Amino acid sequence: xxxxxxxxxxxxxxxxxxxxxxxxxxxxxxxxxxxxxxxxxxxxxxxxxxxxxxxxxxxxxxxxxxxxxxxxxxxxxxxxxxxxxxxxxxxxxxxxxxxxxxxxxxxxxxxxxxxxxxxxxxxxxxxxxxxxxxxxxxxxxxxxxxxxxxxxxxxxxxxxxxxxxxxxxxxxxxxxxxxxxxxxxxxxxxxxxxxxxxxxxxxxxxxxxxxxxxxxxxxxxxxxxxxxxxxxxxxxxxxxxxxxxxxxxxxxxxxxxxxxxxxxxxxxxxxxxxxxxxxxxxxxxxxxxxxxxxxxxxxxxxxxxxxxxxxxxxxxxxxxxxxxxxxxxxxxxxxxxxxxxx
Numbered sequence: 182x183x184x185x186x187x188x189x190x191x192x193x194x195x196x197x198x199x200x201x202x203x204x205x206x207x208x209x210x211x212x213x214x215x216x217x218x219x220x221x222x223x224x225x226x227x228x229x230x231x232x233x234x235x236x237x238x239x240x241x242x243x244x245x246x247x248x249x250x251x252x253x254x255x256x257x258x259x260x261x262x263x264x265x266x267x268x269x270x271x272x273x274x275x276x277x278x279x280x281x282x283x284x285x286x287x288x289x290x291x292x293x294x295x296x297x298x299x300x301x302x303x304x305x306x307x308x309x310x311x312x313x314x315x316x317x318x319x320x321x322x323x324x325x326x327x328x329x330x331x332x333x334x335x336x337x338x339x340x341x342x343x344x345x346x347x348x349x350x351x352x353x354x355x356x357x358x359x360x361x362x363x364x365x366x367x368x369x370x371x372x373x374x375x376x377x378x379x380x381x382x383x384x385x386x387x388x389x390x391x392x393x394x395x396x397x398x399x400x401x402x403x404x405x406x407x408x409x410x411x412x413x414x415x416x417x418x419x420x421x422x423x424x425x426x427x428x429x430x431x432x433x434x435x436x437x438x439x440x441x442x443x444x445x446x447x448x449x450x451x452x453x454x455x456x457x458x459x460x461x462x463x464x465x466x467x468x469x470x471x472x473x474x475x476x477x478x479x480x481x482x483x484x485x486x487x488x489x490x491x492x493x494x495x496x497x498x499x500x501x502x503x504x505x506x507x508x509x510x511x512x513x514x515x516x517x518x519x520x521x522x523x
Contacts, residue, residue, distance in 0.1 A: 183480035188297045189241040191248065191269055194477040195299060196235070198470070202304035203235035217304040219331050221275070232275040234304030238287050239297025245269045248478070250471040251486035252463045254298060256283030256290075258486055263294035267484070271299045271474070273466055303332055305466060312336070312465050315357050316430050316456050317344030318402040322423075328415055335411070336404035337423050347428070347452055348395030354388040358461055366489075376497040382490045386435060386458035391443050393428075393452030401426040403451070405442075408434030408459075413445045420449050432456035463487055 196203040202217045209215045210233060222229035245268045251258050254272040259282060262270055272281075276298060282290045291298055306325050313320040318338035327335040344350055355361070363383045371377050403419050403426045405411045420426055429446045435455050436442050446453040457465065467485060475483040498504065 186245045186478055186481050187241065188236065188239050188243045188245055188269060190478065191245055191271070191297075191299065191474070191481075192236050192241070194474055195271065195301065197477065198473050199234065199301065199304045199308060203301075204233050205235065219303060221332075230275050230277050232300070232302050232304075234301050235299060237276050237298050237300055238291050239269065239299075243268065243295070243297055245297070245478075245481055247482045247484065248474060249484050249486050250467050250474065252467055252488070254281040254300075257488075259283070259290055259294065259296065261486060262296055265484075268295065269297040269299065270486075271301070271470065273301055273305065273462070273470070275302050276300045301470075305470065306332075306334060309469060311469055312432065312457075313338045313402075313404060314341075315354065315465060316402070316404060316432060317341055317350040317353050317399070318404070318430075320404070327411070328418075330410050333409045333411055333415070334406045335415070335419060336402070337419070337426070338402045338404060340399040340402060340428075344399065346395065346399060347390055347393055347397045347454060350399060350428075350430070350454055350456075351388045351390065351395070354456060358383070358457060358464065360384070360387055370491070374493070374497060376493060378494050378497070380492040382458070382460040382488075386460060388457070389455040391436075391438050391453040391455060392447050393454075397427075397452050399428050399452070402428045402430055404430045404432065404456075406433045407431050407436050407440075407442060411442075413441050416442060416445050417449070420451065426451065428452040428454065430454045430456045433459045433462060460488070460490070 192203060196205065204210055204215060204218060210218055217232065217234050219232050220229055221232065247267045248269045248271065249262055249267045250271045253274045254270060254276050258270060276287065278287050279285060281287065307323050310320050313336045318340050320336040320338035322337040324335045325332065327333045344353055367379065367381045367384050371379050401423060403423065429451050435458055443453050463485065471483050471485050
């Protein structure tokens with residue numbers, strides 16, 4: 182019989198993986214000693230979030246037989262965990278009451294299903310070179326607070342020998358992320374639902390070349406993440422710091438052809454590739470984390486929670502019964518504001 186694994190053992194495993202970055206006592210939160218305890222705010226009243234890498238909710242002495250790794254905690258994650266015997270969830274992104282638990286308080290919802298929940302986010306970033314590797318380069322510089330902005334990540338790397346051109350980068354992304362399989366899954370759904378207008382995140386956000394040609398050589402890569410606050414000024418500075426750079430890769434988040442970043446890259450003589458979107462981070466960061474947890478805690482069953490988000494025209498959503506229901510409710514109670522029953 183294997184060892185009994187508890188929530189505190191999962192916390193210790195996460196602390197081991199992150200090199201001691203997890204919160205383990207109250208002093209870690211309020212003393213300022215743990216630089217991965219950070220506030221995130223757009224200055225929208227009441228919407229700030231404090232990242233607390235480690236255990237967010239749960240009993241340290243509770244037993245863990247089955248553990249799920251996910252990217253962002255949602256009510257769908259909680260329901261899937263409750264229905265499939267998961268005892269604990271490790272989420273990459275920070276967790277906030279109601280926002281990550283279907284509009285209700287976390288503690289009540291998680292306690293109902295006996296779930297313990299952890300988060301990591303910034304404490305996990307910068308631990309491995311995987312995202313750079315998937316995009317075809319080996320990072321020799323990793324800055325997770327470029328321009329002194331926490332979370333503003335910059336990689337600078339040299340292209341791998343097997344990835345000599347822009348076309349090779351794009352082909353590599355398709356292979357690693359299983360884009361043929363994603364396209365087949367989408368086609369199957371279109372056929373089953375008899376709707377050719379369904380869109381799906383992974384397929385819709387595949388790699389793109391915005392500046393340059395597939396035949397262009399790749400030497401040194403400036404790898405950026407636009408949603409973290411990486412600006413045109415940051416790009417110009419990075420190019421100045423690394424004048425040998427010839428290619429920009431933007432991943433996790435995306436930009437369009439008319440983006441100022443793209444215009445600046447063209448001005449600086451840089452190729453510009455849009456790489457994997459945020460939807461693929463569950464494979465880039467989530468899967469290595471899940472496998473690491475499985476290796477450290479072999480007695481625990483570790484699974485990966487993945488999302489598929491689709492866009493469907495209203496007249497094709499669901500069954501006739503549910504569409505008729507929705508039409509009735511919208512007509513009788515939402516458009517005409519009739520609060521009584523018929």
